[in-house]
Amino acid sequence: MSSNKYWKCYFLCETDGVLHRFPNPQHNEERFNLWMKVLDSEMQKRGVQYIYNNMRLCDQHFELWYRTPSRKLTRNAFPTLNIALYDMTQPVLILDLLVNMVPEEVLCSLEDKSVRIEIYWTWK
Numbered sequence: 871m872s873s874n875k876y877w878k879c880y881f882l883c884e885t886d887g888v889l890h891r892f893p894n895p896q897h898n899e900e901r902f903n904l905w906m907k908v909l910d911s912e913m914q915k916r917g918v919q920y921i922y923n924n925m926r927l928c929d930q931h932f933e934l935w936y937r938t939p940s941r942k943l944t945r946n947a948f949p950t951l952n953i954a955l956y957d958m959t960q961p962v963l964i965l966d967l968l969v970n971m972v973p974e975e976v977l978c979s980l981e982d983k984s985v986r987i988e989i990y991w992t993w994k
């Protein structure tokens with residue numbers, strides 16, 4: 871990924887994996903706000919547009935089930951791994967998120983003696 875020359879994960883991870891842009895705050899404010907929770911308060915003060923333009927998060931902060939085979943993120947993905955939480959209301963938000971989402975697509979596949987089920991969620 872040549873983009874890594876210009877972008878670094880916000881957490882400065884050593885990675886040659888994919889870097890993910892924040893959700894567009896204009897179209898997806900709720901998700902953007904979830905992502906913003908992982909940023910420190912100084913960074914949050916820089917504002918929505920700055921964060922959207924300049925911040926990236928690498929794969930290491932997203933659960934496997936948020937990643938599609940094409941190395942993109944599902945539409946409900948938000949960072950939960952290897953982060954420092956600055957706002958401890960996050961568990962409430964996750965609950966809120968689950969209540970407000972429905973499965974959009976369920977993929978089943980057979981894998982070597984086990985069944986793999988992938989669920990892609992969407993907003994109600």
Ligand SMILES: [Zn+2]
Binds near residue numbers: 879880882885928930
């Ligand atoms: Zn990272």
